Amino acid sequence: MTKEKISVIGLGFVGLSVAVVNAMKGFHTLGIDIDDVKIKNLQQGKVSFFEPKLEKSLKSVLSSKKIEFSNDFMKILDSDITFLTVGTPPKKSGDVDLSSIKSALSKISKVLESKEKYHLLVVKSTLSPETTNKLIIPKFEKQISLNKMDVVVNPEFLQEGVAINDILDPHIIVIGGYNKKGIKFLIKYYKNFYKKLPEIIQVGVTTAELIKYANNSFLATKISFINSIANICQKLPDVDVDSISYAIGKDNRIGPLFLQAGPGFGGSCLPKDLSGLISFSKKIGNPSPFFEAVENVNASQPKQIFTIMKNMEILSPKKTISILGLSFKKNTDDIRESVSIKIVRKCLNYGLKIKVHDSMAITNFKKIFNDNIEYCESIDSCLENSDCCIILTDSDEYKKLKLHNFSNMNKKNIIDTRRILNHKNFKNTNFYALGLGQFK
Structure with a gap:
């Protein structure tokens, strides 16, 4: 079974962990970040934070050439699935700061306008309920209406200190989406990822966002x-x-x-x-x-x-x-x-x-x-x-x-x-x- 090509936008704790584990699993993986220093360090196998097994695993997948890092969003065109893992830090008010998300979405949408082949955007960033419906999906309405792409919400439940294990052995997979094609495409990817498929719960987009908050x-x-x-x-x-x-x-x-x-x-x-x-x-x-x-x-x-x-x-x-x-x-x-x-x-x-x-x-x-x-x-x-x-x-x-x-x-x-x-x-x-x- 042919494995999908993966791109990951935002290489913090979640994004880098997701990118490295995908490469470990044999997926050709592209990690994208706007921080040029971070990209250069990752290309040399250096991680800017400590997470057990992560740096060692990074060096291994770099050697196997299963992963590459770049600041060029145009390279998304070579992937089938894009995981959005951009940070959403809190404001003093308690609201989520969406400035980095908005910037990333603008760049992603411009790139995908020129893509003819189907593409799936998977939102892993933690967002307050209704953000995907009100902010993300409207950015891609044209591509979605032409059946060229879909947006699904797939929250992560990673714990610092055991991130790699949490990805390899999740307690559940939550998929929030509206279009069956996008949901089936993500499930197909997970079937390629896991020998034994974990339990998958399919819900609406806003329910998926709220599951992460509730958890x-x-x-x-x-x-x-x-x-x-x-x-x-x-x-x-x-x-x-x-x-x-x-x-x-x-x-x-x-x-x-x-x-x-x-x-x-x-x-x-x-x-x-x-x-x-x-x-x-x-x-x-x-x-x-x-x-x-x-x-x-x-x-x-x-x-x-x-x-x-x-x-x-x-x-x-x-x-x-x-x-x-x-x-x-x-x-x-x-x-x-x-x-x-x-x-x-x-x-x-x-x-x-x-x-x-x-x-x-x-x-x-x-x-x-x-x-x-x-x-x-x-x-x-x-x-x-x-x-x-x-x-x-x-x-x-x-x-x-x-x-x-x-x-x-x-x-x-x-x-x-x-x-x-x-x-x-x-x-x-x-x-x-x-x-x-x-x-x-």
């Missing part, structure tokens, strides 16, 4: 829920939120995923999509106090850390705070909407001296805080002469820490926001963990 907003809800429970646990002696998470997660109606209490969720997806759903709900005259509450719980969660710091009597100028973990989750260098940024900013407002450590995210953190904080290459140097250590990510290197690793601190004040350390081994320290009642 991420529900995950955000689970996190805010368990964080609310964790805050109760912290006030009660001998109560452990992890035991509660485990117990309720065994209920099939609930499930164990995203029930790990912590300092709050971050990243490029959950905060943005939750905010987008709140904004969209208001626009259609149906404001949602429920989703607003989920957002408010997340925004207030870092306050739990400062309450503990206040009890430790270390919120005074010139005290030194060590922060272990800067990315919004382990196994990534992504600091977008990371709790670490909020913590550091507030600590600086208190006049505290800040030392940070993260094996992956230091470079990105420097872009925000410059020389206002100290960046440490090792955990030992980060903890040296510190008055308090705050663990913000559950990275494996932090899970291995023992009591002796904190011996060079001025005072052993430790705040474990992820409960990765065994509290029984820290009885002789001023040890606190979010969601863990004091076991004294």
